[in-house]
Amino acid sequence: MDKDSQAVTELLNRALAESGLSQAAFATALGTSASRFSTYRSGRTKPTAQFFLRAGRIARALQAAHEYRIMTSIDTATAIREARDEDWAWRMLLQGRDHLRLLLGRRDGSEAAWEAAPTTTGRAGFDTLLAVLTAREFQAAGEDSPQWTKVEGLADPWVPAHPFLEYDEIIEQTPDYLADANIFVPARDLVTA
Structure with a gap:
């Protein structure tokens, strides 16, 4: 050689x-x-x-x-896959998304950890949602979205159960970028403190 x-x-x-x-x-x-x-x-x-x-x-x-000690796309997908219940999977998704925001704010190259394509979460809805949210964060930071985030929308609508909103309210309160991926989640459910 x-x-x-x-x-x-x-x-x-x-x-x-x-x-x-x-x-x-x-x-x-x-x-x-x-x-x-x-x-x-x-x-x-x-x-x-x-x-x-x-x-x-x-x-x-x-x-x-x-x-x-910040979650990557790989860590986030793993945490969602291993979640003990649906609520915990959502928490892991949003925590990962918030960690991505921290890395994007550092501007030191560490955001490339989220360019790493994760394995599946085990659920098509979460796989697509993770990709869509990741792409959205990169775009908001003025960065190119990772290749793995360029996904097709779900074939069938995914409307996760909501504790107090009716189906029509969920659809009405879903941001367009999620609806375009056939995912229906109220915008306020994606807000973290």
């Missing part, structure tokens, strides 16, 4: 270690398969310069987010 290829594999291995993720999870975060990432790490296949730079940037951001 030539020196440049060896340097690339060493830096990818370092990025994997910095990310704190398994090879499969880091590959998913980067938008590739574990087997493809393995070929990059071994030097059998050369990654594009863009992929190589992205791997390092996202790994550093994931490491920084963990040092700050």
